[in-house]
Amino acid sequence: MSALAKLKEQNAEFTGWRRHLHQNPETAFEEVKTSDYVARLLESWGVEVHRGMAKTAVVGVIKGKKGNSTRGIGLRADMDALNIFEETNLPHSSKTPGKMHACGHDGHTSMLLAAAKHLAETRDFDGVVYTIFQPAEEGGGGGDVMVREGFFDKFPCEAVFGMHNWPWMPAGTMAICEGAVSASTDTFELKITGKGGHAAFPHDTIDVIVCASQIVSALQHLVSRNVAPSDSAVLSVCKFQAGTQALNVLPETVELGGTIRTLKPETREMMEQKFRHVVKTVADAFGAQVEVKWHKGYPSCINTPAETDFARNVAKAVVGEDKVFPFTPMMGGEDFAYFLEACKGAYIILGQGKTDNDPGLHSPHYDFNDEVLPVGAAYWVELAQSWLAPKA
Numbered sequence: 001m002s003a004l005a006k007l008k009e010q011n012a013e014f015t016g017w018r019r020h021l022h023q024n025p026e027t028a029f030e031e032v033k034t035s036d037y038v039a040r041l042l043e044s045w046g047v048e049v050h051r052g053m054a055k056t057a058v059v060g061v062i063k064g065k066k067g068n069s070t071r072g073i074g075l076r077a078d079m080d081a082l083n084i085f086e087e088t089n090l091p092h093s094s095k096t097p098g099k100m101h102a103c104g105h106d107g108h109t110s111m112l113l114a115a116a117k118h119l120a121e122t123r124d125f126d127g128v129v130y131t132i133f134q135p136a137e138e139g140g141g142g143g144d145v146m147v148r149e150g151f152f153d154k155f156p157c158e159a160v161f162g163m164h165n166w167p168w169m170p171a172g173t174m175a176i177c178e179g180a181v182s183a184s185t186d187t188f189e190l191k192i193t194g195k196g197g198h199a200a201f202p203h204d205t206i207d208v209i210v211c212a213s214q215i216v217s218a219l220q221h222l223v224s225r226n227v228a229p230s231d232s233a234v235l236s237v238c239k240f241q242a243g244t245q246a247l248n249v250l251p252e253t254v255e256l257g258g259t260i261r262t263l264k265p266e267t268r269e270m271m272e273q274k275f276r277h278v279v280k281t282v283a284d285a286f287g288a289q290v291e292v293k294w295h296k297g298y299p300s301c302i303n304t305p306a307e308t309d310f311a312r313n314v315a316k317a318v319v320g321e322d323k324v325f326p327f328t329p330m331m332g333g334e335d336f337a338y339f340l341e342a343c344k345g346a347y348i349i350l351g352q353g354k355t356d357n358d359p360g361l362h363s364p365h366y367d368f369n370d371e372v373l374p375v376g377a378a379y380w381v382e383l384a385q386s387w388l389a390p391k392a
């Protein structure tokens with residue numbers, strides 16, 4: 001019997017965990033009850049549990065019984081929820097108003113738990129499986145904190161793998177690509193200061209509204225004229241605040257804010273430099289001052305080639321050759337990027353759509369599709385077992 005068939009038989013149990021987590025969402029670095037729940041389940045299957053990294057992370061260590069190898073593989077899930085008011089009206093809706101598992105991390109945690117249970121029962125491999133339950137993916141960079149706290153020194157992995165559900169692809173399909181999977185997510189804030197004054201005497205002012213408008217306009221050319229058409233980047237100005245109710249007054253300051261997304265580290269660097277140059281130069285031309293606050297976000301998540309091939313082959317073995325597709329890189333962020341900066345590995349997408357029109361990730365109407373729990377779990381099991389297959 002395949003791992004998938006065995007796991008499918010236990011899906012009522014997995015669904016129970018998933019719905020319990022869904023009802024009890026916790027956000028960045030506050031996943032206290034969630035990590036207790038995860039640790040207790042792991043311990044009940046005889047898994048060695050390590051806690052304390054990044055405040056609430058749980059690492060389950062499962063040693064194989066098919067040899068004495070110390071080769072390690074990391075399988076990572078995220079545990080955090082979002083600050084969203086749930087509107088699904090499902091029986092297992094969030095019991096905490098304003099917090100919700102709207103990105104399916106409840107499903108990710110349950111799939112990795114299901115895999116850990118199976119791997120702990122069978123231990124049919126030669127080496128060590130590190131199951132990683134990380135906090136704060138949605139903001140706060142829990143993965144970054146774990147890597148900086150020395151995750152890979154404590155738990156040496158040859159490769160590390162991640163997975164995310166995808167409501168926009170049919171349930172039971174998977175997608176993966178080599179190279180960038182997600183974008184870097186830097187944000188900026190600008191404060192432009194000129195000289196306020198009477199709207200009828202603009203020559204006595206430094207008009208920051210016109211200046212800021214020119215900056216917004218000039219920034220539009222950064223992507224279209226500096227990024228190669230075969231590459232991708234996004235620059236969005238999302239905030240433009242100035243003025244008061246007084247319609248005869250030119251304000252003294254304008255505040256702008258927004259985000260820059262790129263797929264390649266070199267494009268990220270170029271965009272920051274050009275951004276700073278354009279902002280400063282346009283402000284100078286108007287005689288205005290500009291204060292730039294740059295907030296470095298998650299880096300781009302970059303799948304390494306050999307591990308991507310490996311993961312793709314495992315996915316094909318689990319869901320079928322015709323159900324694994326190439327993934328088009330997304331301009332959203334993913335903090336698994338920090339694990340992939342420090343170690344080889346790959347991030348894969350698991351389809352979970354029931355209809356053509358399911359609510360998307362981060363929607364108040366979203367819910368994880370429990371049918372795919374055994375599929376994701378079987379992918380983890382097969383990946384670990386084939387990576388750590390006993391040498392003949």
Ligand code: NI
Pocket residue numbers: 103104105137164
């Ligand atoms: Ni997510």
